[in-house]
Amino acid sequence: MTWTVGTYVVYLLIAVPLTIWVARTLSRNGEVFLADVFEDKAELAGAVNRLLVVGFYLLNLGFVMLYLRSGSAVDDLTGLFEAISVKIGVVMLVLGVIHFMNVYVFNSIRRRSRAEALRTPPLPPQGFVPPAMAYPSAGS
16 A cells, blocks of 8 residues: 555545534534524424535535545655645635534524514404594694
């Protein structure tokens, strides 16, 4: 096994579990947040959470696989550590950006849900209310 192949193996052994851990953490905490957003619709909150997790996996694991290839051959242990540090650093930055995008989406959904709740009248209409009549003033 060459140092380059060893770099690929170490990279995958770090990047894939890291991605899975972040996805599970986002899923667990996102589920609570989505349950708050979709108050009476727990099933919808769960479905949205699962769809976001699937998208997260597809995007990040796809990036991990595309970023696997090394630009140059790795010749020694020092090169392996340098290549891994760059690769894992970039993967962590991408995971962080995707995390903040998820938080932004969650917050947008929550904000829209709160705005909808404010637009709903507190009571249903009770019937026709005639316009106020103009009464003559006492001094005229």
